[in-house]
Amino acid sequence: MSNDFREWIAALVTPREGSSGPRPEELRASDADRERVISVLTDAMADGRLSRLEHEERIDAAYxxxxxxxLIGLTRDLLPPDQQPIALHSRPVAAVFRNESRGGRWVVPSTVPVSSIGGKVDLDLRDALLQSRRIVVQLAVVAGTVNMTVPEGVRVVVAPGARVTQFKDHTRPPADPDCPVIELAGYVWGGRVIAKSPKPPKKGWRR
Incomplete structure (x- = not known):
């Protein structure tokens, strides 16, 4: 399937209106974000991609x-886009007779267009940064599957008027009624959407 056709499918669910709030690159960086970037810079110096002076300059800029x-400019020339420690892309997620995934440390915009035509999409939100407390996943699914791994304390609901009949919610109910919400909008024909919570860490053996 050609890239042009996949882009055309993705355009069907791309929101036309502008989103409110700060842009992803304007969001404040955390200490964990800085450490992710510093780890990449340290590896780059170890294998010769950065000189010691370049490493020191970029480490100072990261702090x-x-x-x-x-932060994102400090590693742009060191790794391909899909391996960057922080992803700020806002392109739709489109799987047309193939598998697509998005995970790691990425900024989830207020509206996420997701299309799956005979394919499978895996959305991993465990390390993601939600741009707002209400995220709309705009679905266009035909004979496809969308798997979502949702962090603790986030609720997944189906939007009023959405044609999402095949939805399996395996997430653990949040304790806070005012928790962030992921809203499923759009349609699912002959496919399904599955939301699940991360697996709890394994308990070590005790003597």
Missing amino acids: KARTLGD
Whole structure:
């Protein structure tokens, strides 16, 4: 299946209106975000991609970074886009007779267009940064599957008017009624959407 056709399918569910709130690159960086970038920089110096001076300069810039936008430029020339420690892309997720996944540390925009035409989409939100407390997953699924791994404390609901009949919610109910919400909109024909919570960590053996 050609890239042009996949892009056309994805465009069907891409929101036309602009999203409110700060842009992903304007969001504040956390200490964990800085450490992710520093780890990549350290590996790059170890294998010769960065000189010691370049490494020191970029490490200093990482510690001084205030926003995610300040961090992403420090590793852009070291790794391909799908291996970057922080992903700020806003392109739709489209699986047309293939498998597509999105995970790691990525900024989830307020509306996420997801299309699956005879394919499978895996959305891993465990390390993701939600741009707002209400995320709309705009679905266009025909004979496809969408698997979502949702962090603890986030609720998944079906939007009013959405044609999402095959939805299996295996997430653990949040204790906070005012928790962030992921809303499933759009349609699912001949396919399914599955939401699940992360597996709890294994308990070690006790003597």
